Structures are given as structure tokens and as C-alpha cells.
Amino acid sequence: MLINAEKGARMCISETIMNLIWAPITDLKDVKMSGNWMWAAKCDGEGARLVDAVGSLCRGLREIGCAIDGGKDSLSMAVTAHGELVKSPGTLVLSAYAPCTNVTKVVNPALTASAESRLLWIKCGGEKNKMRLGGSSLAQVYSQIGDDCPDIEDFSEISKVFSIVQGLLLQDQIVGTINKPMILAGHDISDGGLITAILEMAFAGNVSIGIDIKNPYEEMSSLDLLFAEECGIILEVSCPDDVIKRFRDSNVQCQMIGFASDSYGSNAHVKIHVDGKLEVDEKLVDLREEWELIGDKLGQFQTNTNSLKEAKKVRENCQKITYKCDFDWFYETSFIYHQQYFSTAPRVAIIREEGSNGDREMASAFTLAGFQVFDVTMTDILSGHSLVGYRGAAFVGGFSYADVLGSAKGWAAGVLFNERVSKEFENFRSRSDTFSFGVCNGCQLMAHLGWIGDHDDEEEVRKPTVFLDENECGRFESSFGPVKIERSRSLMLSGMENSILGLWSSHGEGRFTYSSSLNLKNLKSNGQICVRFCDDQGKIGSDYGSQRLPYPWNPNGSVEDVAAICSRNGRHLAMMPHSDRSFLTWQWAESNDVPWNTRFDQQNVALSPWIRMFRNAYNWCKE
Structure with a gap:
């Protein structure tokens, strides 16, 4: 010009x-x-x-x-x-x-x-x-x-x-x-x-x-x-x-x-x-x-210096990511087009608050898994909408109340400090035929509510033992990287253990911390640690004798690379990275490299292995 x-x-x-x-x-x-x-x-x-x-x-x-x-x-x-x-x-x-x-x-x-x-x-x-x-x-x-x-x-x-x-x-x-x-x-x-x-x-x-x-x-x-x-x-x-x-x-x-x-x-x-x-x-x-x-020079103004050094070392040695998936996840999806099917399908509430933004991805994943999906706002629940008719509740990602009080704290306050709403949520949680899934902001909400953590599921009053603190790198992190699914009690991740899959992370406060070191020890021994961040070879920090992987393999600095935790009974799962944004092959940053990408070229829906966790929830409801 x-x-x-x-x-x-x-x-x-x-x-x-x-x-x-x-x-x-x-x-x-x-x-x-x-x-x-x-x-x-x-x-x-x-x-x-x-x-x-x-x-x-x-x-x-x-x-x-x-x-x-x-x-x-x-x-x-x-x-x-x-x-x-x-x-x-x-x-x-x-x-x-x-x-x-x-x-x-x-x-x-x-x-x-x-x-x-x-x-x-x-x-x-x-x-x-x-x-x-x-x-x-x-x-x-x-x-x-x-x-x-x-x-x-x-x-x-x-x-x-x-x-x-x-x-x-x-x-x-x-x-x-x-x-x-x-x-x-x-x-x-x-x-x-x-x-x-x-x-x-x-x-x-x-x-x-x-x-x-x-x-x-x-x-x-x-x-x-x-x-x-x-x-x-x-x-x-x-x-x-x-x-x-x-x-x-x-x-x-x-x-x-x-x-x-x-x-x-x-x-x-x-x-x-x-x-x-x-x-x-x-x-x-x-x-x-x-x-x-x-x-890197710009990063010095917004990122932890140690994280920048770790990222540089990772760039010098990173290889092609080795994904691994030993389970079967593909199934016929044409049933979702038959209206009569929905009359008997289990119902799941996609719950959102002012500032939430992940409701459509979450609704799509649960719909493709076979659920009847309903958009439920906190305003609906405050106005008297009941969760009695739902088998599942999904708390979506985003920035409820712009996170001005801290991530999901405003959302949690709307539940904890309203007696009727608090009772509605507690009744849903304690029913033996329900499950819940929170991702990102929803994960932070479940931690505040005490739905995950080191306590007995039957306790009526559960003080939070799991907390999501600011990322160690010091900034909001948006990236795609590999995670390893652990053997755990989570019903949604059943049969998926030892897999290495890609997930989107998109958060500023995603570092799992605990009220004491004993809490983490108990979570591990109880099989409540469900997903960990891993590197391009599928290894976690302990494989190298370290407390955690370097940034950006571990995008938030969680000790022992924890990315998801479930309740002791396995019915409630809280995950920081977004499986709801990764359940289709074309959503993956490295979609050309995954070995299953060409499998469904002729299919109407290019499902990735993450659809299995939503289908697991469907099968659990049916069984």
C-alpha cells in the first residue's frame, strides 16, 4: 500500500x-x-x-x-x-x-x-x-x-x-x-x-x-x-x-x-x-x-519465565504424537433421525449459566450418543424447573459471570446459597440412577459443589477437597494435546483405559490442587484420577521421575498431570480439557495424522473415539 x-x-x-x-x-x-x-x-x-x-x-x-x-x-x-x-x-x-x-x-x-x-x-x-x-x-x-x-x-x-x-x-x-x-x-x-x-x-x-x-x-x-x-x-x-x-x-x-x-x-x-x-x-x-x-519475547510479558523455558526445550525434542486407541467406538447413528426413538431415550439436561459458551458442542455429543437433550438454564432452575425427570446433567464450559469472582464461583453461589436450588441439585446427585459430567467451567463448578473429591458419596455435607487454581504458566491457555486415560471408577470412561487421545484445553484456572496431600493420595488409591496429560510418547511426569510434565504438555501445571477426577461411586466426572470439542475427527488439530481418520470417509458422521464416553453414559442409563 x-x-x-x-x-x-x-x-x-x-x-x-x-x-x-x-x-x-x-x-x-x-x-x-x-x-x-x-x-x-x-x-x-x-x-x-x-x-x-x-x-x-x-x-x-x-x-x-x-x-x-x-x-x-x-x-x-x-x-x-x-x-x-x-x-x-x-x-x-x-x-x-x-x-x-x-x-x-x-x-x-x-x-x-x-x-x-x-x-x-x-x-x-x-x-x-x-x-x-x-x-x-x-x-x-x-x-x-x-x-x-x-x-x-x-x-x-x-x-x-x-x-x-x-x-x-x-x-x-x-x-x-x-x-x-x-x-x-x-x-x-x-x-x-x-x-x-x-x-x-x-x-x-x-x-x-x-x-x-x-x-x-x-x-x-x-x-x-x-x-x-x-x-x-x-x-x-x-x-x-x-x-x-x-x-x-x-x-x-x-x-x-x-x-x-x-x-x-x-x-x-x-x-x-x-x-x-x-x-x-x-x-x-x-x-x-x-x-x-x-x-517468546512477547511471551515474557504474559507468561511465567520457567514455562517459556520448558516450552523451548519441548520444541527442541518433540516428536510426532503417538495416539493409541484399543477400544471400539463406532456405531450406527441413523437412529437419531427417527422421531419415535426419542420417546424412550434417556434425558440429559445441558445446564448453562450466564456467560457459558459450550452448550451446543455438549448437546451435539450427547445427541449423537442417543440421549434426549434439553437446554436448561440456571434461570429455569431458579424459576422452579425440576431435575427429577433427567438421568444426566452436563455442566458446560465458558466463563460464567465472566469469572469476575473466580472461575465458576458465581455459578456455584447461585446453587449453594439458594436453599431450594441447592436441595434440587443435591437430590439429583444422590439418586442412584443419575450421572453428571462437567467440563472446564463445569469442572470448576463441580469442584466448588463438592461433587468430586476425597469424601464419601453418602455424606450430605461435603466440603470441597479439590480446587482449580490459576495455571502455573500465568495465562489463559488454549491448545490441543494428548492425554492418557487411566483405569478409574468413572462410568463414562469405562473400557477406555490406557488410550492416548487428543483433547482441546481452554482455561485460565485449570490446575488441580487439593486441601491436603492426603486428599490426592486417597483419590489415587480410590481410582478417582481418570485422565492425565501426557507427552508425544504417551508418558506422564512420573515416568521421568518428575511431579509433572513440562509446559505445554501439561498446560496448567497440575501435580501428577491430573486432567479429570470422578466421584468415589464413578457417577460424576469433572474434566478440565474438552472432550465435547473433540468427539468428531475434524475437530482434532492433527486430524490428518490419527490412524482412524480415514475409517469413516463414507459415513455421515466422522466420530472420534471420544464419542465412546458419551455412549458409555447412554448404555449405563439403559442397563
Whole structure:
């Protein structure tokens, strides 16, 4: 934008489309955008530049066939400070959206390192023989702006690439007995250019790469080729010859540039050649630490220093996560479409409070397991709604009362300090035919209520013995990682023990603590510790002679890596990480890597092993 406002607007369109390309949508013409302008329009010359940029945007959108249906303008982006006029650079932000036809086919940037896969570089939209460095990240590193920046001379070529990729997303090929996607990973070329896109894909996949790029342009340096931010994409494909033919048949530049191999973590290496000349020869972990440097510096302002050190050590040695699942979990789900089924299905109350946000995920999981699901708010219960007719209660995640009193304390107060509501909850808990499940904020609630912990289930007054304190890392943690299911009394986790599965964690106060060390000892001896955080090899802290795993394998610092606890009778389960956000394969961050992902390609629901715990609750109710 600083070099040429018209070119900047066109490049903004192209990058928006190249970010949307990885999700299958109905049609490119269904794409709508929100356009947000930030510009010092009242300053000399800036109003004219803005007019040029808007005109360029409108023409580009007409050519590609998309439309803007909303947005906002901030046109006073200038201030006088100490007698000097300071202007914000003119900026356009486009947010694109369209109906997604199949969320299970969305592609991420993590290289899979499949044996037969290859990496392809597709360049489109710009002039064939140009790789321009103006306005690039490389120029900024050298405190320059440049005088010639990338541009889109042919929007029809971007439309062609979009159409080809969309077709490939929905197409599989048979490798042995397995259906494999044609596109295994993908990344657009934008900030940092071709080399950055390649390296980020290697970082995400934690794999080795061998790259040899043929420089198609005479008298062009390797620097221009690798760091120019011309429009394009990188693909990892399972059938390279077929894919290359499709692009070349459409007269689109496509070059096979290398492969990824399954040397992981500290053993992974990066070699990049240009025209046979070795330009980069480094360990993956060394390059990734350079890439993480800014994040670590920012982290010093919000994260415990020891946690940052632990995370760095983990990055240096992490391998591909080894998931393990020895139990069967798939079953026919078509019954949920038969209305007569619901008249006899057990009922579960999805209980939420002001500020809760996980009710729909929880409702979906229990519905797919066979339950009649009911949305029950605390306002309903305060107004007299009874829990008598329910077999199960699910306390959802979120931030009840914005956690201003501490996590779930406001929610717990609404139960404990209302005599009728407190009795309603206690009657439900003490019935022998009921179960409950609390996740995240719901887990914190169950701890406050004393539904889990080191006490007899028959005690009428149960003082809390389990508490959820602030994460040891000192900040809210949102991450996906492995957990190990222990042998326990929990009815919901029956038959799932010794499995290593992935879960989302999303909390600021998730560190399990206890009123005394004896409490933890009793919980362990009674079989009430149900789930623990583990590392990429399925090991917990005690396997290394430590009280806990390092951050981020253990995201909150719980002693002995505890992630879930149940009541002594096994009917009430409280879990900090979210199985309600992980019961479908496409919800997993590493969904391409799990061994069961291809099993259900032809099924209407791509269930992950976590559905078993919800189905366990259903079977318990029926039996």
C-alpha cells in the first residue's frame, strides 16, 4: 500500500482468496467480503490514494466475481504529536466468508510426509517473469520499502487455480486399501515469500524437507525467487503427476519443488536448493527457534519465565504424537433421525449459566450418543424447573459471570446459597440412577459443589477437597494435546483405559490442587484420577521421575498431570480439557495424522473415539 495503493488493493483480494481456498465452498461467486479501510484520508494526497485503492478494489472484485456486503471506515488515522504529523499507513482488511460444503475436507498447512507425496509451487495472477520484492518482509528487515511491489495482472488465473484446488479437495485416491486425499497440506505465499511458506509448513508438520527449486527466470537472483511475495500457493499432494497436469492444462505455472520426509523433531533437517545450488542447510529446530523468537519475547510479558523455558526445550525434542486407541467406538447413528426413538431415550439436561459458551458442542455429543437433550438454564432452575425427570446433567464450559469472582464461583453461589436450588441439585446427585459430567467451567463448578473429591458419596455435607487454581504458566491457555486415560471408577470412561487421545484445553484456572496431600493420595488409591496429560510418547511426569510434565504438555501445571477426577461411586466426572470439542475427527488439530481418520470417509458422521464416553453414559442409563 505504501508503494502503490491500487496494487495493494489487488494483492489484498488475492491473499484473501488464497486463504479461503483450503476449505471447500459452494462456488467462488458465493464468496462475500467485509471491507475495512483504515486511512489518513484528510491528509494531503491521501484522499486521492484512497480513491485509487477503492477503484482498484471494485474492479478486481468484478473480475473475480465476488462482492462486498459490509464493512467500516476509519478515515482519521493521523495525529499531530510534538509538532509532527504522524500518519497510519493506508490499510485495507478483507474478511471473506462462504458456505462450506464439507468441513472434513478442510486442508491445513502441516506437512504429512507421506511416502509418495510431493510439494508443488503454483504461481498465479502476476506477470510470469517477475518476482518483485517491494513491500516485502525482506525489505522491512533491511529498513526499506522498495519501488516495485507484487501485483495481480490476471484475476482470471486466480479463479482457475481456485477452481482446480476446490476440485482436488473433494477428490480422494485409493492407496492400497485406504482413501487418501489428493491434497494433504497447503499454504498461501504471502508474508515472507516462498521460503517462509515452505518453512512454516515444515514447522507445522515437524518434519524434514528436501527442496530443489528450478529458477524459471533468467538473470533473477535466488533472493528474489525465495523472498518475493507474489501471489501463489504451496501444495503437498499425494498424486503429483495428475495435479501438475491439471494446472498446466489450464496454462498455470506449476513446478514440483521437493518432498517432506518422516524425520521428526530434533532429527529433522531442512535443505533448500535453487537450480541445484544449496542455499539453506539447517536443522529444523534451529530455524523454528528463529521463527519463534518474537513470540517468546512477547511471551515474557504474559507468561511465567520457567514455562517459556520448558516450552523451548519441548520444541527442541518433540516428536510426532503417538495416539493409541484399543477400544471400539463406532456405531450406527441413523437412529437419531427417527422421531419415535426419542420417546424412550434417556434425558440429559445441558445446564448453562450466564456467560457459558459450550452448550451446543455438549448437546451435539450427547445427541449423537442417543440421549434426549434439553437446554436448561440456571434461570429455569431458579424459576422452579425440576431435575427429577433427567438421568444426566452436563455442566458446560465458558466463563460464567465472566469469572469476575473466580472461575465458576458465581455459578456455584447461585446453587449453594439458594436453599431450594441447592436441595434440587443435591437430590439429583444422590439418586442412584443419575450421572453428571462437567467440563472446564463445569469442572470448576463441580469442584466448588463438592461433587468430586476425597469424601464419601453418602455424606450430605461435603466440603470441597479439590480446587482449580490459576495455571502455573500465568495465562489463559488454549491448545490441543494428548492425554492418557487411566483405569478409574468413572462410568463414562469405562473400557477406555490406557488410550492416548487428543483433547482441546481452554482455561485460565485449570490446575488441580487439593486441601491436603492426603486428599490426592486417597483419590489415587480410590481410582478417582481418570485422565492425565501426557507427552508425544504417551508418558506422564512420573515416568521421568518428575511431579509433572513440562509446559505445554501439561498446560496448567497440575501435580501428577491430573486432567479429570470422578466421584468415589464413578457417577460424576469433572474434566478440565474438552472432550465435547473433540468427539468428531475434524475437530482434532492433527486430524490428518490419527490412524482412524480415514475409517469413516463414507459415513455421515466422522466420530472420534471420544464419542465412546458419551455412549458409555447412554448404555449405563439403559442397563
